[in-house]
Amino acid sequence: MKTLGFHRIVASLAMAFSLIFGAPIALAQDASDAAAAEQLESVDPAEAADVADPDAVSEGSGAYTPMAPTEGKGMPVDAGWDIQPQYSEDGEFAYGLHIGLIWVMVVICAFVLALMLYTMFRFRRKANPVPSKTSHNTLIEVVWTVVPALILLAIAIPSITLIAKQYETPPKDAITIKAIGYQWYWGYAYPDNGDFEIISNMLDKDEANARGEPHQLAVDNRMVVPVGVPIRLQVTAADVIHSFAVPSLWFKMDAVPGRLNERIFQVDEPGVYYGQCSELCGARHGYMPIAVEALPMDQYNDWVLAQGGTVAGAEEEGVEADPAAVPLQEPESAEPSAPGAGAPPVEDATT
Incomplete structure (x- = not known):
């Protein structure tokens, strides 16, 4: 009991110190963060570049x-109710797999629904006043184990192929x-x-x-x-x-x-x-x-x-650029208040 009381005293003192000194520390931290942000915004975007090379812009x-x-x-x-049309080789392969899987799901759902409806009608109470006591059927158990495994295997082959295609080493x-x-x-x-x-x-x-x-x-x-x-x-x-x-x-x-x-x-x-x-x-x-x-x-x-x-x-x-042949653009963003290459974000009052 004495140890428990001592712990309570220590906890109370710690809470009192945090209340007394916590607020000034937090205010000082906020002021420090604000000063740092102001300093960052005053830095030339080229000098503030981190990953980007300022000389390369x-x-x-x-x-x-x-x-x-x-x-x-x-x-x-x-x-839109489907994924976007694809304009890359990997995308076309993936879209074909996507459509194929939809049809696999449709067939499975239709088959299961048909089984449910057949079972509900064929084995209803009126048609079967004395219910069957059959508990096992080896053939059915083998079929409903092997067939789903074969379906998963068939799905795995194109799925693994797609993963491999996506991560081929560039030439x-x-x-x-x-x-x-x-x-x-x-x-x-x-x-x-x-x-x-x-x-x-x-x-x-x-x-x-x-x-x-x-x-x-x-x-x-x-x-x-x-x-x-x-x-x-x-x-x-x-x-x-x-x-x-x-x-x-x-x-x-x-x-x-x-x-x-x-x-x-x-x-x-x-x-x-x-x-x-x-x-x-x-x-x-x-x-x-x-x-x-x-x-x-x-x-x-x-x-x-x-x-x-x-x-x-x-x-x-001797090839030179033909300005009329291509859309030309500014490397530095033309948007108001937009940062430059590697620059810190700048607050925009309009957004």
Whole structure:
């Protein structure tokens, strides 16, 4: 009892000290956090870059004319009840597996329903005043064990094939593009084309509508990729865990700080394909859309050169960028109050 009383005295003293000194400490901590945030906002975005290389952000052209999206292609649709149509080899394979599994489920459900209805009618009380006392049937027990096992085996073969296809090693000549998640926007670096970086922020509703793009999916600067060419897409993050996901291209990969995840990435048709960050990453998680613009290879090369990047063999062949052939874009985001490459987030009073 004495020990119990001593513990109560110690606990009471600890609570009293926390009440007396806890509030000033918390206020001091809040003031320190506010000062740190103010200091971060005053830093030049180029100097504040963490993952991004400030020297790699090119000057841009200021004449970005984005490709017009195709209604219903690479984007969600009203009253949609199926997954989005796929525009990559892995996506088409996965969609075929998805439809096949639906039919497997339909057949199984119809068979089970038919058995239930037959049993309810055939063995109802009126038709069977004296119920059967049969308790075992070896044949039936073997069948309902073996058949489900064979069904699962049949499903496992294409499922394992899809997993293997998704994680095939990109070929040596694949173009490397790096997607970098920041709080709360995306950066796209092109290490094989001069290592410049494009910064992408969500457009406001009026600008998205003016461009004919879906609101909360449209961005000022898109991730531009070539069509029909294998890409080594590397995904990482500068601060917290994000996730790079484009449903119509069957691609989703976590962006983890300090880790470089990569997967093969290929788009089969020119167009604009939308996605979003799919990992809860903070207050503005819902404002991190992804827009992938797929161009034919010659236009992609022109776009790279127009951004101040390099194309292997272009100098030897005397190839120069044709500004009329491609949509040009600013590497630094044009959105008001949007941060630059690697910069800390800036508060926008309008959002």
